[in-house]
Amino acid sequence: MNIVVFIKQVPDTEDIKWTANNNIDRTNMDSIMNPVDKQAIEAALRIKEQNNAEITAVTMGPSKAVDVLKEAVAMGVDNAALLCDSKFAGSDTLATSKVLCAAIKEKFPNTNLIMFGQSAIDGETSQTGPNVAVRLNLPFICRVNEILEINNEYITVNSENDNYKYTYKLNLPAVICINNYIFKPRLPRINGYINSQKYFYKSYNMFELNLSDCDTGIKGSPTYVSKVYRKDDKRNCKFVENAQELASALKEE
Amino acid sequence: MEPNGILIYGEFTQDYGIRNVVKQLLTKSRELKEKIWNQRICVCLIGPRINYENIISELGSYGADDVIIVSDDRLKEYNHNFHPEIFTQIAKKYPPRIILLGATEQGKEIASYCSTKLETGLTADCSDLDIGENNLLLSTRPTFGGQLTADILCSTFPQMATVMENIFKASQIEHSANAIFNWIDIDKIEKKVELVNIIKKNINTKTIENAKIIVSGGSGACKDNGFALIYQLAQKLHATVAGSREAYERGFITKSQQVGQTGKIVSPDIYIAIGISGANQHLTGIKNSGKIIAVNKDKNAPIFEHADIGIVGDLFEIIPNLIRNLDKKEEDNDQ
Numbered sequence: 018m019n020i021v022v023f024i025k026q027v028p029d030t031e032d033i034k035w036t037a038n039n040n041i042d043r044t045n046m047d048s049i050m051n052p053v054d055k056q057a058i059e060a061a062l063r064i065k066e067q068n069n070a071e072i073t074a075v076t077m078g079p080s081k082a083v084d085v086l087k088e089a090v091a092m093g094v095d096n097a098a099l100l101c102d103s104k105f106a107g108s109d110t111l112a113t114s115k116v117l118c119a120a121i122k123e124k125f126p127n128t129n130l131i132m133f134g135q136s137a138i139d140g141e142t143s144q145t146g147p148n149v150a151v152r153l154n155l156p157f158i159c160r161v162n163e164i165l166e167i168n169n170e171y172i173t174v175n176s177e178n179d180n181y182k183y184t185y186k187l188n189l190p191a192v193i194c195i196n197n198y199i200f201k202p203r204l205p206r207i208n209g210y211i212n213s214q215k216y217f218y219k220s221y222n223m224f225e226l227n228l229s230d231c232d233t234g235i236k237g238s239p240t241y242v243s244k245v246y247r248k249d250d251k252r253n254c255k256f257v258e259n260a261q262e263l264a265s266a267l268k269e270e
Numbered sequence: 271m272e273p274n275g276i277l278i279y280g281e282f283t284q285d286y287g288i289r290n291v292v293k294q295l296l297t298k299s300r301e302l303k304e305k306i307w308n309q310r311i312c313v314c315l316i317g318p319r320i321n322y323e324n325i326i327s328e329l330g331s332y333g334a335d336d337v338i339i340v341s342d343d344r345l346k347e348y349n350h351n352f353h354p355e356i357f358t359q360i361a362k363k364y365p366p367r368i369i370l371l372g373a374t375e376q377g378k379e380i381a382s383y384c385s386t387k388l389e390t391g392l393t394a395d396c397s398d399l400d401i402g403e404n405n406l407l408l409s410t411r412p413t414f415g416g417q418l419t420a421d422i423l424c425s426t427f428p429q430m431a432t433v434m435e436n437i438f439k440a441s442q443i444e445h446s447a448n449a450i451f452n453w454i455d456i457d458k459i460e461k462k463v464e465l466v467n468i469i470k471k472n473i474n475t476k477t478i479e480n481a482k483i484i485v486s487g488g489s490g491a492c493k494d495n496g497f498a499l500i501y502q503l504a505q506k507l508h509a510t511v512a513g514s515r516e517a518y519e520r521g522f523i524t525k526s527q528q529v530g531q532t533g534k535i536v537s538p539d540i541y542i543a544i545g546i547s548g549a550n551q552h553l554t555g556i557k558n559s560g561k562i563i564a565v566n567k568d569k570n571a572p573i574f575e576h577a578d579i580g581i582v583g584d585l586f587e588i589i590p591n592l593i594r595n596l597d598k599k600e601e602d603n604d605q
Contacts, residue, residue, distance in 0.1 A: 028414070110392065139413075179524075239390055247419065254579065266563075267596070
């Protein structure tokens with residue numbers, strides 16, 4: 018079984034820098050692997066423990082995004098690939114999903130299961146996974162918090178919301194988005210770190226993915242940021258000195 | 271056909287009422303309609319074969335001009351295979367200028383599906399909508415972990431957005447809607463996902479959306495027995511417990527208790543934020559609150575700029591003290 022886990026490098030700092038076009042200036046920023054993506058890797062590794070599976074971690078980003086691939090290899094994934102081209106910069110979710118789909122079609126066509134983290138802490142749109150599934154015409158389920166069964170034919174998963182717990186069966190190939198805070202990611206072992214240093218990280222550019230520049234990046238993105246600002250809806254805060262005053266203030270309300 | 275109008279997904283409540291977010295989107299759409307010439311507001315309902323008369327007149331009273339109905343008894347409950355595809359077919363048949371959906375589980379799933387099929391842009395979890403340059407939809411949403419707010423435009427049609435529930439207020443007018451019944455061949459829709467089982471969860475937490483008083487904990491309360499204090503204080507005040515994203519991430523509250531951009535929008539009379547620094551994404555969820563009271567040890571925490579009453583200090587000292595003082599006040603009142 019071939020599993021692809023799509024992961025994302027996200028900024029770790031509160032000090033956000035933007036380019037002149039109001040896009041994120043990712044070159045001058047400390048970055049981490051999106052936390053829930055680590056949990057998606059963990060979920061994939063747990064599948065591998067029970068089944069004969071090969072896991073590939075794939076990320077789209079600048080060359081330094083290779084750091085999150087290293088982390089994935091250290092955790093125990095078998096392969097890693099970077100989708101990297103200056104033409105990809107500024108992609109919105111629609112353009113990003115085109116690049117990720119191209120990676121599946123061109124480089125990993127025998128994938129049985131595609132996994133995502135539910136959402137990224139930077140954009141929090143939760144759209145990329147479903148978009149990829151729809152574009153590839155594959156079944157998908159979001160907010161997966163349990164994988165009940167997987168074989169070469171199908172996968173059954175649990176997903177829940179405020180009121181209900183659902184069990185779904187999806188024929189493979191399929192896409193699942195892993196819910197936050199369920200699959201506690203393992204820490205890499207020494208061997209993992211050694212592997213992550215030795216591994217040769219393949220990188221694919223726009224042409225290698227058979228894409229044109231109207232598909233991706235700013236050109237391929239229908240949505241664009243017109244303005245970014247700090248919202249001002251401040252109130253006048255009256256400070257109290259101690260709990261007693263606070264209790265009195267509460268009583269008045 | 272030139273794209274015209276605003277198409278809204280008419281999400282149902284569990285007993286086939288209209289979900290509040292639909293009424294709120296209709297109310298907002300009336301405002302948007304004023305700013306672009308000659309647009310109609312249309313709601314698409316996807317549900318079982320029931321009498322839609324009252325629903326149509328209710329939607330009309332919030333500003334719907336047309337109500338498109340696709341009904342079939344296989345559509346009693348939301349279906350992963352059917353609803354997104356049916357909504358997309360309707361959006362193709364009556365190409366709108368703007369498509370709005372609630373940022374609910376259903377709404378977000380349909381929006382992702384529809385925008386990919388129509389190859390158009392989608393802005394998720396919006397906190398405001400307006401009409402911007404060239405009469406384009408201007409969608410406002412917090413970005414970058416809620417640190418900043420972004421105004422986003424879309425260069426393709428339809429322009430799609432999902433909007434947080436309870437961000438806008440709903441209001442009614444004298445107005446009625448036309449009904450348009452549509453038939454879609456459901457048998458032709460590919461069934462990719464099979465629902466094997468549903469279990470209703472026992473919910474014992476009070477819903478935070480309707481709470482009058484909320485005691486809410488953030489990262490500061492996620493250590494030691496911080497949340498035990500939050501619950502104690504809530505009990506004392508007959509309040510409902512909520513929390514920040516971090517409190518959810520760390521397992522102190524459930525998803526339905528999470529306040530903010532990716533959680534719930536609340537509007538209590540009193541919101542008590544304990545150990546919450548006040549990231550933008552959290553503030554989005556509380557700005558409709560009556561009084562906001564903040565307890566934080568960092569006097570520079572942004573929450574204080576958005577609070578009415580603040581106290582700087584250690585919550586592990588302040589909250590037990592506060593509870594004791596409230597007890598004392600009760601005794602005083604009893605005498």
